Amino acid sequence: xxxxxxxxxxxxxxxxxxxxxxxxxxxxxxxxxxxxxxxxxxxxxxxxxxxxxxxxxxxxxxxxxxxxxxxxxxxxxxxxxxxxxxxxxxxxxxxxxxxxxxxxxxxxxxxxxxxxxxxxxxxxxxxxxxxxxxxxxxxxxxxxxxxxxxxxxxxxxxxxxxxxxxxxxxxxxxxxxxxxxxxxxxxxxxxxxxxxxxxxxxxxxxxxxxxxxxxxx
Amino acid sequence: xxxxxxxxxxxxxxxxxxxxxxxxxxxxxxxxxxxxxxxxxxxxxxxxxxxxxxxxxxxxxxxxxxxxxxxxxxxxxxxxxxxxxxxxxxxxxxxxxxxxxxxxxxxxxxxxxxxxxxxxxxxxxxxxxxxxxxxxxxxxxxxxxxxxxxxxxxxxxxxxxxxxxxxxxxxxxxxxxxxxxxxxxxxxxxxxxxxxxxxxxxxxxxxxxxxxxxxxx
DNA sequence: TAGATTGTTAATCGATTAACAATC
DNA sequence: TAGATTGTTAATCGATTAACAATC
Numbered sequence: 001x002x003x004x005x006x007x008x009x010x011x012x013x014x015x016x017x018x019x020x021x022x023x024x025x026x027x028x029x030x031x032x033x034x035x036x037x038x039x040x041x042x043x044x045x046x047x048x049x050x051x052x053x054x055x056x057x058x059x060x061x062x063x064x065x066x067x068x069x070x071x072x073x074x075x076x077x078x079x080x081x082x083x084x085x086x087x088x089x090x091x092x093x094x095x096x097x098x099x100x101x102x103x104x105x106x107x108x109x110x111x112x113x114x115x116x117x118x119x120x121x122x123x124x125x126x127x128x129x130x131x132x133x134x135x136x137x138x139x140x141x142x143x144x145x146x147x148x149x150x151x152x153x154x155x156x157x158x159x160x161x162x163x164x165x166x167x168x169x170x171x172x173x174x175x176x177x178x179x180x181x182x183x184x185x186x187x188x189x190x191x192x193x194x195x196x197x198x199x200x201x202x203x204x205x206x207x208x209x210x211x212x213x214x215x216x217x
Numbered sequence: 218x219x220x221x222x223x224x225x226x227x228x229x230x231x232x233x234x235x236x237x238x239x240x241x242x243x244x245x246x247x248x249x250x251x252x253x254x255x256x257x258x259x260x261x262x263x264x265x266x267x268x269x270x271x272x273x274x275x276x277x278x279x280x281x282x283x284x285x286x287x288x289x290x291x292x293x294x295x296x297x298x299x300x301x302x303x304x305x306x307x308x309x310x311x312x313x314x315x316x317x318x319x320x321x322x323x324x325x326x327x328x329x330x331x332x333x334x335x336x337x338x339x340x341x342x343x344x345x346x347x348x349x350x351x352x353x354x355x356x357x358x359x360x361x362x363x364x365x366x367x368x369x370x371x372x373x374x375x376x377x378x379x380x381x382x383x384x385x386x387x388x389x390x391x392x393x394x395x396x397x398x399x400x401x402x403x404x405x406x407x408x409x410x411x412x413x414x415x416x417x418x419x420x421x422x423x424x425x426x427x428x429x430x431x432x433x434x
Numbered sequence: 435t436a437g438a439t440t441g442t443t444a445a446t447c448g449a450t451t452a453a454c455a456a457t458c
Numbered sequence: 459t460a461g462a463t464t465g466t467t468a469a470t471c472g473a474t475t476a477a478c479a480a481t482c
Binding site for chain 1: 461462463464465466
């Protein structure tokens, strides 16, 4: 409600809290103190309390936090329950994998449709999700509220499809291409999943354990 | 060479530098100043110079940086060129998508094999990569040096397969399951790609633009 | 050489941790 | 009530930015 700016670091931690609270709930745990949660999550209890108090006092002194209601609170902060919708652009291997496997509903999203240009898939369904031709993107948007576009198109098409998504009125783009989409006006939020950045970070860390690089003889 | 501890924040930025330098090189750009790079990457020139000087003085005063050699330097730091290897555990939609699409070689990795338990895929090849039965994991490791295991198994199998990878001697695990793998001894580096954390962060950010949540009437 | 830009030190800013009074 | 644990302020730590002398 109050628009105090929340730091990116805090935002990045919220989904992790949400995930752990979900697991605790599944395990039948009803209450937890910041200290107990800190042991499980390997962060400081202080940080947990600071993070949560950016949004409100969700705990009770002398008692701790109710797992279920804290999970609901964080879910609400994250926007679960707002009925967010998305469409997938590109039904290659990765797009298909995400459509089939990802639990959109558990994250408060409804997947409305997928778009592609390949005649072999246009008109079919993937896991119950209809695949339309990319030409019909704008028409689809005029008929449905779409909050997010998921980009899994080939890198060469990334910027163009991103532009079209923005012009069609998405609020956010979930970018799985290795292309860094940009716009002059930063009206749209872009969240990127760069597989190769992730692997290279891992590569760096294991290289540290390997010691100095041997000369290739 | 010198083992001064590099902060996670810096490590996380290195692959991004590497990516941009690759694009600049492809565009035929031969030199760049920290100021020019800062304009492109939307970070401060100061940060770029600080980051790079954690590892060495790669630039020349009055001139800037040579794109190609800086790219090579950063690649070296990230461990490209060390001949890292990996195997994929789980050939469901996501595993298959990554095997088919991801440019492992561009990140200095060689994908040696995939493992699964499904009789329908064991014995086949995916994009030239042989798929073995998971029972043969340990035997494979005794015959090959494997640095990283990529986990795309069902969440129920994640911890067990992670344990087996560690016992078999991997240095790192690239975890695509939504399960947070842990070990008593932290000898192994885990890099996780949590799709749902990413989507929820995006969800939070677009929710901010939407204003206070309306009551569902 | 003069100009440009790095490498690096110093200053600032923000995030994390510690501490403790408030309170359930 | 006494004990426990939060919410919150204060202290610390680390990361980012600014500034400038070194130098190509």
